[in-house]
Amino acid sequence: MSGSRAPLGVAVLGTAFMGRAHSAAWRNVGAVFDDVPAVAMRVLCGADPARTERAARSLGWQEASTDWRAVLERDDIDVVDICTPGHLHAEMAIAALEAGKHVLIEKPLALDLEQAERMVAAAERASGASMVGFNYRRVPALALARELIAAGRIGRVRSIRAAYLQDWLADPAAPMTWRLRAETAGSGALGDLGSHVVDQIRALTGSAVVGVRGALRTFEPERRGSDGPERVTVDDAAWALLDLDGGATASLEVSRVAVGRKNALQLEVHGTDGALAFDLERLNELTVTQGRDGWPARLLVTEAEHPHLSGWWPPGHALGWDSTFVMQAAELLRAIERGTPPSPSFADGLAVQRVLDAIERSAAVDGARIGLPGHDETPTETSQR
């Protein structure tokens, strides 16, 4: 691929919210971290020519394109970063891998298990690195949580209490959108929010999910469409109980109708000798209880000794949500340079989807437990520093 000193050429596919967040990552990664290979922001790909042109200019790209297949053929593109809607993921990722590119893809990996399995197979065959964008793995407070658990600082994990609560659908009068149709969105709160929760449960514990019980609710079965009332075919909220192969039990609750919660990914981990708590609404903080007689201490995870933080600012300076994409890009670049697989892998993405699929199947049989024998693989290790 690229010569050892030339910068790695990057293309981002997608110009919407995620395309912008990933563009910011590529624009800043070299300024923050001095241990990553240089990158060149070559091409931004989008569907609409004028919009893509404008976005490319403001976001710092050298070129705009509306032909992603042509981009894959370019020799000066080393990394393809896929930020398009989920139904395009499988086709684009497999083509990029087959073209010998390194691939970063936004979560969820794919719309269904069949697609996801084909993508994992393609990744296994490919020469390039492949990575799925569970960006919350790079929240320094969550990375610190993972370190503390791995180091045994809270003992053996017994239980996890997890939720991801938002409120943007709380209004019963909120109109119908493509996000509320199963055929376009695949899933509702479970897929959108639950995927992050399941990934965190796996990453924090290093354990696979071996059994699930689940339930789904659609609180507003009909919403106002352009032609009158329309049926909502995805869930507004979901609940699950997960058995982990390390012996822990995790509860999960996700909702898009939890009034007053904007972005509350809440994780509480209880071990035999301590506990941890986190809320994404306060993403620079981790609450740590050490020892069975310990008390919850509030850490500002903004110090140089904390994971991911060496390249940023002096102590006490809070990072924003968008910083996680910078650290994600850095992890991919380091993996490419080292020639080791980045984490989380496509296989991690598939494992998460298998769990979500099992939750849906359990919900369909009134919540009875569904086993995942040998299917949910051990999470890949995440590089932290």
Next chain:
Amino acid sequence: MSGSRAPLGVAVLGTAFMGRAHSAAWRNVGAVFDDVPAVAMRVLCGADPARTERAARSLGWQEASTDWRAVLERDDIDVVDICTPGHLHAEMAIAALEAGKHVLIEKPLALDLEQAERMVAAAERASGASMVGFNYRRVPALALARELIAAGRIGRVRSIRAAYLQDWLADPAAPMTWRLRAETAGSGALGDLGSHVVDQIRALTGSAVVGVRGALRTFEPERRGSDGPERVTVDDAAWALLDLDGGATASLEVSRVAVGRKNALQLEVHGTDGALAFDLERLNELTVTQGRDGWPARLLVTEAEHPHLSGWWPPGHALGWDSTFVMQAAELLRAIERGTPPSPSFADGLAVQRVLDAIERSAAVDGARIGLPGHDETPTETSQR
């Protein structure tokens, strides 16, 4: 019973933790509230003569007794307040009701459904009032929560996220006790902590539970007994999902091994137009979100306009856990004077036990849903002021 102006004679059965807490309630209720009938603290009953004698003196009782049946025969006893271990509840409560007494009984109502059903039947036949001691109904912040929900201030309730987390069993080396044997304790965290949670879910919403999914865990299957390792036969933690007849879904998690949590009864209620949150570790506070665009406001529920607070102190003066027993006694006394049934009733206690029983049965079938058609009755109304 007692003449209209003579004080009501009270007897408490039980001298341990709950006997002390209830004694404090009878000692203080007349000083706090000026709208309740006068009481005379006649007899404290216990098993051990010397211990009962000492306790009676220090706790303010006129007499001590070790013969609870004799106490039931006395004409100067109007109210019998039962604070003994659960296996004595049914016998004592039924006898007291048959003797024409008003009966207050600590939760849980009974050890099993059969006993509880007999007690409810006795209560229905009896001339005296009967009440079960879910004292958290009298936490002013929870009483305010109930008022706000009933007044429609958060719209229609969609979901409740509830937990009761403690940590006193977190140590794997903690020894075996009678509380960890099914035959003496009946149940573990589910019965002890879950009963409070289920009662609150019913009381806050005014809805009956019509279906449950449940799971139980015993994290430490063996603990050190006096003769070597002994099998733990109750749960350390439990999870459930409850369907309410009003259409809401409630999740429940209870644990005795949640390191760093001492007494964390946490309730979060999400409605179509607002939300409420409470944590017993901060019992004078209620977090209220009003309106779909509202933000969580922290109320100190210590103001004169808040429920139960007229009789206490000026604004801003926090109450303690023990105050709930004073307000519980006041509610019973007002009901006796009015001749109306106090709340929560024995039937409420039975309804809670039916839910807990269904959770255990669901757990035994891998979490599949168990319906409670027509069995979990509508919660009784709680007097607030």
Next chain:
Amino acid sequence: MSGSRAPLGVAVLGTAFMGRAHSAAWRNVGAVFDDVPAVAMRVLCGADPARTERAARSLGWQEASTDWRAVLERDDIDVVDICTPGHLHAEMAIAALEAGKHVLIEKPLALDLEQAERMVAAAERASGASMVGFNYRRVPALALARELIAAGRIGRVRSIRAAYLQDWLADPAAPMTWRLRAETAGSGALGDLGSHVVDQIRALTGSAVVGVRGALRTFEPERRGSDGPERVTVDDAAWALLDLDGGATASLEVSRVAVGRKNALQLEVHGTDGALAFDLERLNELTVTQGRDGWPARLLVTEAEHPHLSGWWPPGHALGWDSTFVMQAAELLRAIERGTPPSPSFADGLAVQRVLDAIERSAAVDGARIGLPGHDETPTETSQR
């Protein structure tokens, strides 16, 4: 005085808010603590016969009286507890001490320094114990803070940041009352709230105040009286900076117009090796930072190993504001039994008033520092357990 086994006879002077709070303390102290001498609640004294009679009955007193001088002559009264308005303090306390009684008196000790000095002199001459009612010394979290500081757990104290914020006068349209006239109230926020703050600063550090800088503000110089606008002659808010003889600096801010704060006595202590923080609105909590690299941990001060808590409830059960009076009564009773002086002493009350007086004098000279050489005595030790 009383024979060694007879209960100590108690009289309370005053039937209003403080008379009720102190009555509750005497009613409950023997039930909570088993290491204190028995008491008999003999007489409640008040000005209005009917009101005093009613209050005596509901609060648990054997008798009511309107003649406090007659009460002082009774042989069956050992303890006189003075809860009357401040302008009666000096006369009543000196008479009670001269009659050989033990005296507990609500803060502030007196209306002015001259009265306070006479009271201290009377206390020094007297055979009975004397104690001033700074009840917040008995908040378990503050007692724990004092222990941790005395044990060197946060190193040498460098600074204290203290405030006491309330909002009951925030409304500019709130009417005139006797509390806003210097001749009846003596002082405003400074005397009412600042006295608690200064007492805590002295008690927590064990240091005397040797210099002050102060400022006062009356935000609403006129308020509506019964005969039209009337001049407010006390402060609504005050600020001070205190030099302590141990080398620390303490800042103080008190206000009655701080909207949203009901009873916010906030103390933050920074040492060379740790820090502590407390807020009376969450009186069961103490935030403890241990070590220079430590993080703030939130302790629930509700455990048996915490000060004052052995006699109360099992772990995790919050106490209320009124419990502090029970522990204050217990401290006085233990001191009487041991024959040692209780703490805080009348001299502590005088020392606090000297600091407040110096703050007023500093405010009158535009905030320039006023020294207190040799006048503010070392705080007395507080018994904790």
Next chain:
Amino acid sequence: MSGSRAPLGVAVLGTAFMGRAHSAAWRNVGAVFDDVPAVAMRVLCGADPARTERAARSLGWQEASTDWRAVLERDDIDVVDICTPGHLHAEMAIAALEAGKHVLIEKPLALDLEQAERMVAAAERASGASMVGFNYRRVPALALARELIAAGRIGRVRSIRAAYLQDWLADPAAPMTWRLRAETAGSGALGDLGSHVVDQIRALTGSAVVGVRGALRTFEPERRGSDGPERVTVDDAAWALLDLDGGATASLEVSRVAVGRKNALQLEVHGTDGALAFDLERLNELTVTQGRDGWPARLLVTEAEHPHLSGWWPPGHALGWDSTFVMQAAELLRAIERGTPPSPSFADGLAVQRVLDAIERSAAVDGARIGLPGHDETPTETSQR
């Protein structure tokens, strides 16, 4: 200056912490905001050639230079952004203004009042825009606070309780540095932290400071230098009370030895009809109490309707500390395009320094009040959107 469509050429002077933070702002401002003129990152200036070269490359600059005077002469440089140590500020800023450039300068404006006055005079004479870098004015939560106050949402402001607490000097064994010598650092905590606090007090209220009382402390008078113990000649902590021309009183406390506080700029504003509270350690939150009977509500200031947030991410996505520099750059660019003076101006910087100077003078006369008649000018308006 630059043609209407050519990008504005930017030079940053300084390659250390602030140089990096400002470089990130210029790198990202065009991607975040679509309403600002385009910029070209022309030159990064530093003292060390190799270091500057490396920094320029990683931070996204076209060129590196070690000759700032030569940079001022270039026609393709429109904006000069000064991030050098304070003793270079006056010379560089005046030269840049005289060269017709727009100037952004890091706070503090200058080392002393004489320099600051000359800079303000130069700014008044200059054709270019001038702005001082009080970046916290762009924290969305603080910008929202300013809007709410200006709109009268908390009534008339009565008092502000402000602090800025850090702990990096808490260790008595921490070694001597240039920051602790008056000749190199100018001032200690007062200048470094107090300048932000005073700027916020002025900006939030729109009021000038007309009187101050102050006190300074150096807790560790000597620290270990390279040649043995050395005298510390700046303050470790400072306190002040400020009179504002709108009638409010503000208290200020700053410290570098407050163990457990990393970056705690805390502001609490009390008005006649509400209150606001902020802590930089939770920079995405504002606590708002509206109405005299209101309760403190916690707002996540991450919504599109909040100031500065239109260009960022969807609701609920937290920003980091570094985002404030992006918004600061945007404000300067918009002002240049509109031809209106940006805010905060050099005059604001001078006004802040006059207040700090008066605090030092008050401290030298034992805290007596120093008036600032006619010297502290009315704060300039801050553009918010």
